[in-house]
Amino acid sequence: MGYKVMELVCIIGAGFAGSVVARELAEAGRRVHVIDKRPHIAGNAYDEYDAHGVLIHNYGPHIFHTNSERIFEYLSRFTAWRPYEHRVRAVLDGKTYPFPINRDTLNQLYGLNLDEAGAAVFLERVREPRDPVLTSEDVVLNSVGRDLYEKFFLNYTRKQWGLEPSQLKAGVAARIPVRTNTDDRYFTDTFQAMPKDGYTKMFEAMLDHPNICVELGVDFEDVRDSLRPAHLVYTGPIDAYFRYCYGRLPYRSLRFEHAHLPGVQRFQEVGTVNYPNDFGYTRITEFKHMTGQQHSGTSIVREYPQAEGDPYYPIPRAENEALFQRYEALAAREKNVTFVGRLAQYKYYNMDQVVGAALAAAKQIIG
Template sequence: MYDYLIVGAGLYGSVFAYEAIKKNKKVLVIDKRDHIGGNIYNENVEGINVHKYGAHIFHTSNEMIWNYVNQFAKFNNYVNSPIANYKGEIYNLPFNMNTFSKMWGVVNPEEALAKIEEQRKEIKGEPKNLEEQAISLVGRDLYEKLINGYTRKQWGRECTELPSFIIKRLPVRFTYNNNYFEDCYQGIPMGGYNSIIEKMLQGADVQLNVDYLANKEELDSKAKKVIYTGPIDAYYGYSLGTLEYRSVRFETEIMEKENYQGNAVVNYTDYETPYTRIIEHKHFEFGTQEKTVISREYSTEWKLGDEPYYPVNDSKNGELYLKYKELADKEEHVIFGGRLGEYKYYDMDKVILSALEMCDKLI
C-alpha cells in the first residue's frame, strides 16, 4: 500500500513526490506518456536540449523557490529577450523604448508616452475587450502590428471577442531594457529540465505509459490518497461539460547550419504567417553545435485527444470549472493540483509553490 498515488510526472507531481519521500512516505508516480517531466520535458537532438512542448524559461522573484530549484540543477544566466517579426520588420519585446523608437522614431520616454496618449484617446471608458485593452495600453499602431494578428492566431478568435484581462499582464516599459521578465531570478537549468525531475523522483516508484482513468479502480486501491494532475473534467467523465483549451502543434526541424535566427524566440505577429513563433533551442543554453534545431509553433483549437495547453479563461469556462471544483472539494481521498487539475495557467515557480503548500497542508 502506497501513501500517495501521484497521477502525472510533471512539475507539480514531481515536487509533491520529492517532499513526500523526504517525510518517509511511500509514493507511486504514474504518467500516460512514455517519459517523465510533463511539458517541461527536454529531448536531446544533435546534442541540443529541445523543449519538446514549447519554450520553458524559469523565472521567479521568490528567493525561496529559486533556492529550492537550485538544489537540483545549476542554472545559466539566460535572459528572455524575444523579438517580433512583422512582415520582415523586427521589433523588440516586451514593448519598450527600442520598440517605440523603431515604430515611431521617438528617442525618449516623453515622446513615446505622448504618442501612446494620442492614440489611446479612441478608447472611451473602461476597455470592454482585448482589443480596447491593448489600444489603451500601447496605442493603435503597436496593436495592429504586434498584437492583433498574433493574438488571433493564438486564441483562434477575434480580439474583440476576447476578455480584456488576457492582455493586462503585457509588460510595457519606458526604458531600453529588453528583458521580458522583471523577476529577480531567471535562467535555464544547465543540462535541461530532465535532470531536475529525475532527482525529484528518486525514491519513488515510477510507471510510464499508464492511463489512470482507464485503470482507475485498480490504481486507486494501491494508495491511501491520490494526487491528480490531469484534466479535472476528464476525471469526472466530462459529466458537466467539456472545458475548453487551446492546443499547440510543433513542427521541429534539424538544420544544417550553426545559427538560423540569432535568437531563441521570434514571434511572427502578422496574421498571414501560419505559425505564431519559431524557437531555436540551442540559444537557451548558448550552444555552439554545428547544427541547429528549430520548432515552429502552430496554435490550434483543442479537441478531445489533443494535448491541452492554455485554458480558455472566459466566463463560460470559468463557471463550468467552478462546478467541477465543487465536486472535487467533496473528495476525501483525491487532491487536484497543477494547471490541468486546477484549470489554470501556471508559471513554473507558481506550480512549485502550489505543490509545496499542498505538501505542508497534507503531510
C-alpha cells in the same frame, strides 16, 4: 505492479505539479507512486537531445523566471543553473522589432527619436482609455492604442487562441508589459535561468528518492478503478477526472514542428521570433540561445495553435471559468483527492507558479 497500494499516495502526472508534491511527501516519510501516461517525466517541461544531438524542448520553449527566492532556492536543490534572459523580436512586414513594445520599438516603427519621457507622452496620446479593463482587447487598447494593437496583438491572439482579444480575459494580454525604456528582455523577474543540464535532469533528481516510485506509460483512466491509495494527487485535466460530466472544458493545443538545420550555427538573432500577422505558426524558437549549447547545426521549433490535441493552455474566458467552477465544486467534495497544476486548476500558470501551488498542496496533505 499490481494496484494494491492502500498505504500509498498516488500521483497522476510527473510534471512540475506531480513531481514537487511527490518529493515533498517522500521527504515527509510517505510512500509515493507517480504515474504518467507519457513515456517520460517532466510533463510539458520535458527536454531531450534530438537525433542531431541538440538539446530541445519537445513541448515548446520553457524559460524559467520567478520573483520568488523561495521557489528558486527550492529548485536549486535539484539543479545548477545557467543564467539566461530571454529576448523576443516580432516580425512585421519583414522587419523585426523588439517585443514587448519598448521605446526602440516605437522609434523604429514610426521613424521617431523619442526619449523615455517622449515615449510616455506618445503612448498617452495614442492609447484608448478603457474603464473597466475586463478583456485582453481592453488591456492593449488602454495601454498602446489601436495601431500597435492591430500590428502586434490582434492577429497573434486570434492565431494563438482562435478567439478575438475581446473574448479573452484581461490577464492573457496583461502578461505582456509595455515599456518606455529600452529594456528588451521578455521577463524582468529577479531570477531568470535555465537548468544547467536541462529540465529532465532536474526532474530526475527531484524524483530520485527511496520513497518515490515512477511508472510511465500508464493512463489513469485505465487503472483508476483498481487504485486504492490513501490519498490521490491529480494533475491532469480536471474535466477528464470527472469523465466530462458537465461537458468538455476547452484547452488550447499546439502542434510543434521541430526542425534541425545542419551547418547553421545561428538561425535567428534571439531565442524567439514572433510572427503576429504571417504564417500559421505564432513563433519560432531556436533552442541553442536558451541552452548555450555549442553545435555545428541548430534546432528550431515552430508552434501551430490548434483546438484539438494535447491540452496545453486553459482558455481564460468567463464562460470557461464558470464551467471550471462547477468541476471545482465536485473536486471539493472528493475525499482524499488533491487537484493541483495548470490542467487540474485550469489556471494559466507559469512553471514557478505551479511549483508554488504544489508546495502549498503538499503542505496541506502532510497536515
